[in-house]
Amino acid sequence: MNRAGRIVDENYGRVTSLALDPVEKKPLARWNPGSYVLSVGSYGCSMHCPFCQNASIAQVGADGVPWHEMKPGELVERACELRRRGCIGIAFTYNEPLCGYEFVRDAAKLAHEAGMRTVLVSNGMATDAVLDELAGLIDAANIDLKCFTADGYRRLGGDFAAVTHTIERLVSDPVCHVEVTTLVVPRLSDDEAQIDEASAWLASLDPSIPYHLTRFFPCYRMAEGVPTPLRTLANLADVARAHLDDVLLGNV
Numbered sequence: 001m002n003r004a005g006r007i008v009d010e011n012y013g014r015v016t017s018l019a020l021d022p023v024e025k026k027p028l029a030r031w032n033p034g035s036y037v038l039s040v041g042s043y044g045c046s047m048h049c050p051f052c053q054n055a056s057i058a059q060v061g062a063d064g065v066p067w068h069e070m071k072p073g074e075l076v077e078r079a080c081e082l083r084r085r086g087c088i089g090i091a092f093t094y095n096e097p098l099c100g101y102e103f104v105r106d107a108a109k110l111a112h113e114a115g116m117r118t119v120l121v122s123n124g125m126a127t128d129a130v131l132d133e134l135a136g137l138i139d140a141a142n143i144d145l146k147c148f149t150a151d152g153y154r155r156l157g158g159d160f161a162a163v164t165h166t167i168e169r170l171v172s173d174p175v176c177h178v179e180v181t182t183l184v185v186p187r188l189s190d191d192e193a194q195i196d197e198a199s200a201w202l203a204s205l206d207p208s209i210p211y212h213l214t215r216f217f218p219c220y221r222m223a224e225g226v227p228t229p230l231r232t233l234a235n236l237a238d239v240a241r242a243h244l245d246d247v248l249l250g251n252v
């Protein structure tokens with residue numbers, strides 16, 4: 001947030017959601033299957049998608065949702081306590097974690113010192129300066145690819161070039177496992193040509209990147225919409241499989 005010309009990390013350590021999740025729920029299909037991560041979220045997001053499934057925390061500020069203060073060290077301690085239940089680390093998720101990347105950076109450092117792993121689930125809206133600060137601190141990431149045009153991203157309040165750059169950087173990071181997700185929303189992101197282009201581009205980075213095509217269910221400003229037809233998802237998966245080795249369907 002901009003306070004009198006100064007950027008401040010207003011949601012630092014303000015936790016709205018905390019849950020022990022299977023890694024497959026993030027979704028991460030090809031990274032430590034069968035294990036769990038302590039998932040943590042705050043509030044806020046850098047985009048404003050009308051189909052947001054987490055709008056109650058992502059599209060509000062400090063006054064819009066209950067939160068409690070948690071220091072990075074307390075979060076790591078909590079994750080370590082859950083080791084006996086299969087917890088291997090912390091996932092920064094639910095709202096957009098990079099809105100408060102300083103908390104991600106500080107908690108991830110402590111998590112690594114404690115022998116825990118770290119996961120980032122993000123819309124990928126980050127500058128190089130932010131990615132530099134997180135370099136080496138993220139073990140696995142699932143990045144959304146909402147669509148494959150600059151105009152589509154502009155309509156969602158995002159930046160296509162920034163997101164594709166983030167994916168490129170993470171894929172080239174030797175320590176970070178990367179998976180990518182596209183939520184297939186009818187009439188917004190169910191275009192065969194775009195999925196074809198997106199998967200060809202992903203394959204040019206690494207054809208083995210797991211690519212999730214997930215089913216939309218009506219919510220938030222698209223509560224009147226219809227769920228993605230299963231046939232549409234299956235067709236788009238075939239399109240993507242022409243380029244990529246590992247295409248998965250989600251929410252089906």
Ligand code: SF4
Nearest residue numbers: 045047049052058123
């Ligand atoms: S990027 Fe994700 S959290 Fe942010 S508005 Fe879009 S769907 Fe919601």
